Amino acid sequence: MDLSLDAGPEIVAIPGPTVMPERVLAAIRHPMPDIYAGELTEVIDEVWAALPGIARTAGRVYVAIGNGHAGWEMALTNTLCRGDRVLVLECGRFATVWGEMASFNGIDVEVLYADRGRAVDPAAVAERLAADTEREIKAILTVQSDTASSIRNDIPAIRRALDEADHPALLMVDCIASMACEPYFMDDWGVDVTVSASQKGLMTPPGLGFVWAGPRALAAHERADLQTRYWDWTYRVEDGPYYLRFCGTPPVSHLFALRESLRMIDEEGMEARWARHRVLGAAVRAAVGAWSTDDGLALFAADPAERSDAVTLITTGSIDPAAISATCRERMGVTLGLGIGDFGPSFRIGHMGHVNAPMILGVLGSVEAALGAIGAPVGGSGVAAAAAVLADELRRG
Numbered sequence: 001m002d003l004s005l006d007a008g009p010e011i012v013a014i015p016g017p018t019v020m021p022e023r024v025l026a027a028i029r030h031p032m033p034d035i036y037a038g039e040l041t042e043v044i045d046e047v048w049a050a051l052p053g054i055a056r057t058a059g060r061v062y063v064a065i066g067n068g069h070a071g072w073e074m075a076l077t078n079t080l081c082r083g084d085r086v087l088v089l090e091c092g093r094f095a096t097v098w099g100e101m102a103s104f105n106g107i108d109v110e111v112l113y114a115d116r117g118r119a120v121d122p123a124a125v126a127e128r129l130a131a132d133t134e135r136e137i138k139a140i141l142t143v144q145s146d147t148a149s150s151i152r153n154d155i156p157a158i159r160r161a162l163d164e165a166d167h168p169a170l171l172m173v174d175c176i177a178s179m180a181c182e183p184y185f186m187d188d189w190g191v192d193v194t195v196s197a198s199q200k201g202l203m204t205p206p207g208l209g210f211v212w213a214g215p216r217a218l219a220a221h222e223r224a225d226l227q228t229r230y231w232d233w234t235y236r237v238e239d240g241p242y243y244l245r246f247c248g249t250p251p252v253s254h255l256f257a258l259r260e261s262l263r264m265i266d267e268e269g270m271e272a273r274w275a276r277h278r279v280l281g282a283a284v285r286a287a288v289g290a291w292s293t294d295d296g297l298a299l300f301a302a303d304p305a306e307r308s309d310a311v312t313l314i315t316t317g318s319i320d321p322a323a324i325s326a327t328c329r330e331r332m333g334v335t336l337g338l339g340i341g342d343f344g345p346s347f348r349i350g351h352m353g354h355v356n357a358p359m360i361l362g363v364l365g366s367v368e369a370a371l372g373a374i375g376a377p378v379g380g381s382g383v384a385a386a387a388a389v390l391a392d393e394l395r396r397g
């Protein structure tokens with residue numbers, strides 16, 4: 001008989017959808033209310049009041065009943081015109097997919113790739129923008145933290161590249177993996193459009209996309225010609241009827257859940273939340289550093305400053321990642337993220353949202369046990385290295 005150690009709560013450590021807090025789960029279990037007046041309208045008001053602060057903007061927010069892709073499409077179709085050119089800045093996988101969506105909508109897409117294992121190079125962006133003397137590029141599409149590569153781009157540096165070239169393109173940033181996990185200041189950083197979704201740092205079931213729009217995006221909306229009746233921002237204004245804000249019946253259960261998660265974020269405090277993610281991310285990275293061997297485990301993101309605090313991609317060299325993840329899942333009840341994208345044998349650990357130190361130590365301990373069980377070579381104890389990071393951080397703060 002194969003020994004199984006998986007009875008008890010399962011830990012799902014994929015980079016989204018993430019663990020849902022009990023409070024959020026309980027909030028979903030709410031009978032259907034009137035959708036035109038009463039409690040639901042109070043929920044919607046509270047959600048709308050809180051969402052701009054999450055992205056640190058005074059701009060407008062639009063909520064799509066859909067996933068991150070819905071947010072992407074809403075952002076593109078409300079700000080751009082058929083035949084416009086966009087510059088996609090890719091350091092992983094997701095900016096390219098956003099670009100593919102733009103192509104489908106009749107937008108001309110150019111992709112600027114970062115070096116393998118590195119974030120987008122702001123100097124390369126500046127150079128490309130300076131060469132665009134006809135100002136054909138109407139928008140930059142990029143991702144703050146790419147969930148496939150676990151690389152974080154320097155959004156303020158990309159903004160500076162636009163400013164240096166005195167280029168008017170809109171700056172659009174996908175914060176689907178990073179929102180409420182990593183520091184982000186939409187207005188201070190000069191971002192025109194921010195896109196996120198409910199199922200990662202926002203701890204709410206998949207099904208809501210969010211688009212925050214600053215003044216330049218709203219001005220672009222006036223001339224955009226890609227709107228469809230469903231996604232068009234025109235009728236989705238917060239001083240209009242609640243029903244029209246969603247172009248139909250509101251996503252009632254999601255809204256109750258989201259209100260609860262936004263309350264939890266407020267209670268924890270955004271800075272405290274960013275600090276928690278920073279420390280837990282550092283613990284994961286320290287573990288991988290300790291496990292690393294030649295031709296074995298390694299962090300994919302080459303530069304420490306470019307490593308996401310929400311997710312970590314671990315390349316496995318000659319070790320089979322399927323053997324690690326199967327041992328974790330089937331025998332210890334821990335689900336890891338598979339590697340996606342063109343990064344070779346790999347797996348991912350999500351450390352975003354409703355996660356704490358014992359969950360992370362449990363995941364790391366399970367990976368370490370799996371590595372031992374399959375006879376994979378490791379440099380040293382990742383768990384010890386992670387605990388040392390936590391001890392050091394706890395001592396300091």
Ligand SMILES: Cc1ncc(COP(=O)(O)O)c(C=O)c1O
Binds near residue numbers: 067148174175197
């Ligand atoms: C960075 C990033 N952008 C976009 C998406 C797409 O979001 P969705 O799957 O909700 O459509 C994901 C999903 O994992 C993501 O991680």
